[in-house]
Amino acid sequence: MSTPENSSEWFRLPTDVRPRHYDLTILSDLEALTFQGAVATELEIFNTTRQIQFNAGKGLTLGSVRVSLDGKQTSVAPYIDAEHERVTVQLDEPLQQGSHASILVPFRGVIDDSMMGYYKSTWEHEGKKGHYALTQFEPTSARRAFPCFDEPELKAKVTLHMLHRDGSTALGNMPADQTSSIDANGIAAALHTDLGVPAPDAPGAWLRTDFGTTPKMSTYIIAWANGHFCHLESEYHSSLTNKTIPLRVYTTPEYIHQAHYALQVKNLVLPVYEKLFDVAYPLPKLDTLVASDFDAGAMENWGLITGRTSVYLYDDKTGLQGKKVTASVQSHEVAHMWFGNIATLAWWDNLWLNEAFATLMGEVISLDHVYPEWNSASEFIVSHLGRALELDGKRSSHPIEIPLQGENVEDAVNQVFDAISYSKGASVLRMLSRLLGEDVFLKGVSIYLKKHLYANTVTKDLWDGISEASGKDINALMSNWILKQGFPVLTVSVEGDAIRVRQNRFLDTGDPTPGEDATLWQVPLALKTVQNGKPQTDFALMLDEREKVVPLPRAADAVWKLNAETIGVYRVAYAPEHLQRLGKAAAAQNSPLSLEDRVGLVSDAFTLAQAGYARTSGGLALMQELRGDKSSLVNQAAALNLQQLGSAWWEQPEGVRDAINAFRIDVFGPLARELTFDFGKDDAPELRELRSTVIGAAGAAGDPWTLAQVKERFAPLLDHDDDSRIDPDILRTVLSLAVRHGGANEYDVVMRVYNKPPTPRHKLAAMVAFGYTQDRALLQRTIDFVFSGKVKSQDFMYFFMSLAANPSSRRMLWETVKARFDELAARFEGNFSLSNLIKSSISSFSQEQDAKEVEAFFAARNTAKFSMSLAQGLDSIRAQARWLERDAQNVAAWLKAHGYERTE
């Protein structure tokens, strides 16, 4: 075989030969933790060729390949390029264009704990322990479980047969047609052991389950599982097809009592999607399997969604936040049944088409239909838009649609599952939807879906659909938002009866070069003005050049605001006096500025200060003005920004750090006292969230009243394991603060919660709490525990989260990562988690010398699997260092002038 000149050719299989149908048999031996199979693939020959190339992952052992052409069969030894996970079958006779051939490949592999391919998970019930196996294929791990053409565009039908032990359950994408017993001869025949992979030594009684044939589908959404599962069932009647399909949630026995809500969500959102898209859910069933070991949050396998326990399980002890997570993740995955599964990205550079849509449809639009009281559309500004702009403000960010680079497809693809593909993509779509109106936008989406049923798409296909619905040139409007890195910051100044608006590329270091500042975006200005006390917004006003002067009578003293309702993917820098005017208007009774406006103002003020487009004192003054605002989202935005300020200032003099905390206590403490810790069962969601937000923020700043309450609420847990005084929505706050301000006793109590958690969220709260201890010995105990072998790989990130947030352990965490880097790299090989862990362990530093030290450490190491996260973490350190250089004095002076200096 010759080496391609351009290494990126390794990414793609040749297109001479494409699969039509996989007939796939898998035997799962849960005792030996091995699997074995045979796959017969029908092929279409598009160009005459002597070669068939497909993928097989590391760890898969193949037998001979039997090639069938026109009734003639030949056996060929495959050439395996393990490094590039590619198999070549060289033929003596060419396969003629237009002919139909097939290949049969036997294989075997190990059911390991990699959380990729066909892997092992564990259960524990009534004193017994065991394991089961399930698949995770996205993006490039189907090839670890069976030889296949593992690219999204190479769609084929799949007929699955599972061989499994009697008494166990087999699940696949489609419903099981039949289950029958099978003997050793039957197993050997089904696995084609004559092709060089000997029959497994697997005594006992075995079953064969045959599943129905799927529609044409991509390999990454194929799924199966085998184990001892329980399930809950309901059904959905489609008004489009008049068919009734079963809906189920499967868990291992210990969790089934907490699976009702995840099932209910499917019933709630399916009719919404069918109505909005006017396309029926296409498969005859929709299952969800809840797994104890899972790398991502959840996965949209067609007809068999999978996901974490902490995402899917819910009961009364889980709280509102947990309920929202279950609803939004389930709804996101169900949205993928259309976006991604029916119409699929052509290649991974268009990942955003899948993820941005599922995020916007699943977490905002459908939830707004089902739970209007949750205010999901406004929450989006704090969650997704904020995340998007934070990452995209970095020099090391990337365009939404990204050409994949590098030697290894898995490394390159894994790294684009980030806030750009999900959150920025969704933010850009939301902007478009607000600009056109949601009805027109969704009409365009429906046109797009119907045009590309069971096919593959690129971004332009979507724009064509929305152009048809809106009559506008959407491609021209959107192309820079999708193809260019970054987003603009608008600088506005008053010129008589007009404002001058200028766009430049935003960078969190505030220093774009002319080359980096070349993009001009089409920016919807959404200018809000107030006339006769009533707000009015001009959504048609666009900025499509560098600068524009917009007439605005009495601009110097009127209340006006750009980016009304925070619909846009940009920041706005006002002159300090106008920001003050907006702050006053925002704080006024019957304010013309909406909740979304206020949240946007707070986020903009602090982000612009961090990046040097404004002074931090302006953000602090705005926060002082908005003190006492009773909306949970404004408080969430404020808490987040002040927490980031405190975090960046972690090595500043103690007096300044105390003054920052005194300010935070002044902002959140009075509201915490007013609202108290007494949650009511019938509290509105808004009140519940406001209370948990201000308690968390006041407690984090060290508010004495809040800490006394925490102590009192924690006491029964300390005494006799009674957590009834702690509402689930402040569980994480209470456990974290109890550990932070307590000692070994508090730590031990939280360890008991960890070991016997009533819900997965209790366990999650405990994992986060351990990292907040201030005691060096207990911090070491936490770190030792993480690496003791007792912590699941999927859970490392929760420990890292607080160890990085806690100033007392930041450096310990980084020292640990350095010392154990090889161990981490091996443990998380091929997972999404490694890049998150590396990023969280470095991103809180705020000195240039730390950035240099991180660079020096990785200089001689292979960073291909997390190069983007590493660069982003380094950018964070440097942005924080510059922020301090610019504004350390400014912050200290403002705090002193406003009486927040320590007085004792």
Ligand SMILES: [Zn+2]
């Ligand atoms: Zn998704």
